[in-house]
Amino acid sequence: MDKSTPSTRSASRQILMIDDEETIQTVVKFGLRLSAGWEMLAASSGPAGIELAKQHQPDAILLDVMMPEMDGVATFKVLQADPSTQAIPVIFLTAKAQATEKSQLKALGVSGVITKPFNSLDLPEQIAKILHWPLAL
Amino acid sequence: MLARAQEAIALLNHRGQLLALNDLALEILQLPESQLIGRPWKDLVSTSVDFARLHRGAQPLETYTSVRRLGGRSFGAWQSQPLPANLQQQVLEWSLTREVMPRRHLVIFREIGHRLTQAEVALAQQQQQAELFAEVTLKIRQSLQLAEILHTTVTEVQRLLGADRVLVYQVLPDGTGKPISEAVLPDYPKILGMQFPEEVFPIEYQQRYAQGRVVAIAKVRDPAAGLADCLVEFVEQFGIKAKLIVPILQYPAWQSPPAKPAALWGLLIAHQCSQERQWSEAELALMQQLADQISIAIAQSQLVENLEDIVAVRTAALRQQEEQLRLITNALPVLISYVDRNQCYRFNNQAYEDWLGQPLETLKGKHLQEVWGKDCYGRMQLPAQAVLAGEATTYENEILGPEGQVRSLNVTYIPDFDPQGEVQGFFALTSDISDRKAIERMKDEFISVVSHELRTPLTSMHSALKILSTGRLGLLSQDGQQMLEIADENTERLVRLVNNVLDLQRIESGDVTMEKQICDAASLIIRAMEAMQPMAQQQGIRLTSEPLSIPIWADADYILQTLTNLLSNAIKFSNSGEIVSITVEAQATQTLFRIWDQGPGIPEDKLENIFERFQQVDSSDARRKGGTGLGLTICREIVERHGGKIWAESQPGRGSTFSFTVPSLPQTEGSVAQTSAQTSAESSSGGTDG
Numbered sequence: 001m002d003k004s005t006p007s008t009r010s011a012s013r014q015i016l017m018i019d020d021e022e023t024i025q026t027v028v029k030f031g032l033r034l035s036a037g038w039e040m041l042a043a044s045s046g047p048a049g050i051e052l053a054k055q056h057q058p059d060a061i062l063l064d065v066m067m068p069e070m071d072g073v074a075t076f077k078v079l080q081a082d083p084s085t086q087a088i089p090v091i092f093l094t095a096k097a098q099a100t101e102k103s104q105l106k107a108l109g110v111s112g113v114i115t116k117p118f119n120s121l122d123l124p125e126q127i128a129k130i131l132h133w134p135l136a137l
Numbered sequence: 138m139l140a141r142a143q144e145a146i147a148l149l150n151h152r153g154q155l156l157a158l159n160d161l162a163l164e165i166l167q168l169p170e171s172q173l174i175g176r177p178w179k180d181l182v183s184t185s186v187d188f189a190r191l192h193r194g195a196q197p198l199e200t201y202t203s204v205r206r207l208g209g210r211s212f213g214a215w216q217s218q219p220l221p222a223n224l225q226q227q228v229l230e231w232s233l234t235r236e237v238m239p240r241r242h243l244v245i246f247r248e249i250g251h252r253l254t255q256a257e258v259a260l261a262q263q264q265q266q267a268e269l270f271a272e273v274t275l276k277i278r279q280s281l282q283l284a285e286i287l288h289t290t291v292t293e294v295q296r297l298l299g300a301d302r303v304l305v306y307q308v309l310p311d312g313t314g315k316p317i318s319e320a321v322l323p324d325y326p327k328i329l330g331m332q333f334p335e336e337v338f339p340i341e342y343q344q345r346y347a348q349g350r351v352v353a354i355a356k357v358r359d360p361a362a363g364l365a366d367c368l369v370e371f372v373e374q375f376g377i378k379a380k381l382i383v384p385i386l387q388y389p390a391w392q393s394p395p396a397k398p399a400a401l402w403g404l405l406i407a408h409q410c411s412q413e414r415q416w417s418e419a420e421l422a423l424m425q426q427l428a429d430q431i432s433i434a435i436a437q438s439q440l441v442e443n444l445e446d447i448v449a450v451r452t453a454a455l456r457q458q459e460e461q462l463r464l465i466t467n468a469l470p471v472l473i474s475y476v477d478r479n480q481c482y483r484f485n486n487q488a489y490e491d492w493l494g495q496p497l498e499t500l501k502g503k504h505l506q507e508v509w510g511k512d513c514y515g516r517m518q519l520p521a522q523a524v525l526a527g528e529a530t531t532y533e534n535e536i537l538g539p540e541g542q543v544r545s546l547n548v549t550y551i552p553d554f555d556p557q558g559e560v561q562g563f564f565a566l567t568s569d570i571s572d573r574k575a576i577e578r579m580k581d582e583f584i585s586v587v588s589h590e591l592r593t594p595l596t597s598m599h600s601a602l603k604i605l606s607t608g609r610l611g612l613l614s615q616d617g618q619q620m621l622e623i624a625d626e627n628t629e630r631l632v633r634l635v636n637n638v639l640d641l642q643r644i645e646s647g648d649v650t651m652e653k654q655i656c657d658a659a660s661l662i663i664r665a666m667e668a669m670q671p672m673a674q675q676q677g678i679r680l681t682s683e684p685l686s687i688p689i690w691a692d693a694d695y696i697l698q699t700l701t702n703l704l705s706n707a708i709k710f711s712n713s714g715e716i717v718s719i720t721v722e723a724q725a726t727q728t729l730f731r732i733w734d735q736g737p738g739i740p741e742d743k744l745e746n747i748f749e750r751f752q753q754v755d756s757s758d759a760r761r762k763g764g765t766g767l768g769l770t771i772c773r774e775i776v777e778r779h780g781g782k783i784w785a786e787s788q789p790g791r792g793s794t795f796s797f798t799v800p801s802l803p804q805t806e807g808s809v810a811q812t813s814a815q816t817s818a819e820s821s822s823g824g825t826d827g
Contacts, residue, residue: 021593021597023594023597023601024593024596024597026597027596027597027600027601027604028600030600030601030604030610031600031603031604034604034607034609066589095588095589095590095592095593116592116593116595116596117592117593117595117596117599117632117635118596118599118600119599119600119603120596120600120603120604121600121603121604121607
């Protein structure tokens with residue numbers, strides 16, 4: 001599960017964003033591309049995201065916690081249960097800033113938690129830090 | 138038969154007038170028969186025996202002893218004015234046999250201890266007078282019933298003075314008056330209760346009497362008596378020939394000496410109707426003294442009446458107040474009770490009945506636990522103990538309401554001290570705060586939801602503006618760039634505000650618990666310095682610290698938040714080139730953190746409330762510097778949640794110091810390990826991670 005492929009390949013990282021807010025998808029897409037040149041796939045619901053994850057095997061998944069119908073936690077559990085996706089690192093995006101909630105989410109086995117509001121330009125740095133990716137900006 | 142008798146004998150008709158006397162009788166009485174026949178026996182021996190009613194008497198034979206003065210015009214027992222030396226007295230012992238014949242009474246008399254000296258008579262009279270006075274005084278003392286006292290007085294005075302009528306006349310405020318007590322011989326008309334017009338007793342008389350002047354009139358017809366003709370006529374219709382009038386004055390109660398002049402209450406009046414009468418000094422004196430006693434009695438009875446009135450009024454007022462209080466306490470949606478020192482109810486308002494569904498009477502005397510059950514009482518026990526130790530206490534409790542739902546209660550116990558300062562019980566005020574709690578929860582939820590909901594659009598705005606600012610999507614004009622910066626800065630501020638509002642709301646609502654564990658003060662300081670280093674660097678501020686390794690009992694995340702908050706403030710309000718420093722110090726039971734700067738300082742009057750929300754020293758300045766006005770409030774909440782204190786000290790122009798304490802370890806065994814890394818770590822510049 002070593003995703004820390006050589007930095008020369010850093011431009012080709014592919015992040016899957018699962019969030020029901022399309023504007024967030026857009027700003028994150030720009031942020032990732034402008035700061036790190038990463039590529040982003042977007043899904044607006046849990047099931048759609050799971051499908052994309054299976055198909056594209058992204059380097060990491062940014063998963064919104066609060067989504068209608070299938071929320072982030074449920075989506076994560078499905079991803080974990082599926083052998084084809086269980087190795088993909090997942091980072092939660094949450095509007096809840098509370099430390100205890102953060103640690104509860106971490107206890108589920110996610111790689112990390114990023115709190116809204118964030119600056120999408122800073123995302124590659126935060127993701128790289130959480131996943132211990134070398135990053136040359 | 139009479140002539141031959143060895144005793145002095147007199148025969149009286151049914152009215153007590155002499156019909157016949159024997160020689161011995163004439164000899165003893167020393168008066169010619171012609172002067173005696175037809176004369177009332179009682180005049181001769183000055184007796185008050187009622188001959189007119191003799192036939193109804195119970196005893197067939199009655200024996201009397203009388204003092205008789207010889208040579209006087211009248212034979213009254215109180216004729217004690219100075220006598221000429223040749224006048225003498227005799228003491229007669231006489232017995233009366235009633236109805237020896239139909240309508241005829243027999244008197245047999247003899248002279249015993251004859252010819253008392255004048256001094257002896259005076260002594261006997263004085264004694265009688267003293268006895269009367271004592272008797273009247275005693276009655277006055279024994280009785281608070283004015284009517285009874287007055288009745289006794291007039292009866293006794295009439296008897297002893299031998300007057301035909303004695304009355305107490307009350308002067309009413311409008312100048313009219315009426316006799317309110319009277320003793321009168323049956324031969325004369327009663328005037329008790331008659332209303333007398335004002336003219337009978339004109340105002341100038343009143344004034345004269347009010348000065349305590351006694352008026353003795355021997356002959357009402359005598360012009361020297363000074364009675365107006367109409368008055369003479371008036372008094373004569375009652376058969377009055379002589380009168381003695383003594384004012385009864387009314388002194389203001391319990392004023393000694395009287396502050397106000399005495400008012401005229403009424404008159405003590407003696408009438409002689411049978412004949413004109415020269416009133417003696419001794420009689421005047423006696424009347425005067427009795428009138429004084431009546432004055433006292435009046436004062437006493439008025440005082441008692443006043444007292445009774447006052448008591449009645451106050452009792453009524455108290456009842457009314459009590460009733461009002463009951464109405465109020467019953468109308469209030471608050472449980473109000475009084476609990477004694479054994480924790481048993483002594484009073485409960487109506488709300489208890491509504492709440493508990495039990496009649497109030499059944500609560501009285503019941504123990505708190507019996508009423509509320511074991512669980513609920515468990516939460517009452519400590520506050521109850523505290524209040525019985527004399528400490529007013531407020532706490533919150535939860536009980537099952539009338540419909541079985543859980544209600545939140547705010548309870549206040551107020552100790553009730555007796556005059557010795559001992560707690561004898563307490564008042565319990567209990568209000569249902571369930572609605573308030575529900576509203577608070579709604580408010581908290583609302584703030585929480587709004588804050589969360591704001592975060593997602595803020596993320597979009599924030600990111601979009603940041604991306605625009607890079608210029609990589611196209612360059613803006615200089616003005617456009619400025620506008621973009623304004624939008625960007627204010628979005629950042631909005632982000633901080635939303636974060637702070639949410640933080641504060643969570644901490645204040647008690648939603649979050651401080652998860653305390655052993656942490657190292659040094660590590661917290663280093664982390665805070667690292668976090669704030671970029672900001673300090675940007676503003677040209679040097680951060681210094683002495684991160685001593687001291688174990689503290691705290692929630693590391695929150696103490697870190699406090700430290701960064703205080704550091705951020707210090708940096709914000711420092712000028713380029715100045716130093717912001719952070720130190721830590723282990724004290725007896727707590728650890729003291731200090732963050733100090735060299736900035737402009739805080740005016741003294743602002744130091745107090747600087748921790749209140751939105752209370753920046755200079756709000757425009759603070760806003761310019763990106764403050765939200767909530768940072769210090771959050772710091773205070775966090776520190777207080779740890780059981781510590783936070784405060785600020787400052788000298789304007791010489792910087793500020795913000796200090797806060799955090800308790801040391803819960804159980805400190807011996808001295809806390811002071812493995813202090815004395816690294817005066819002047820944090821290195823540069824080094825953002827990544």
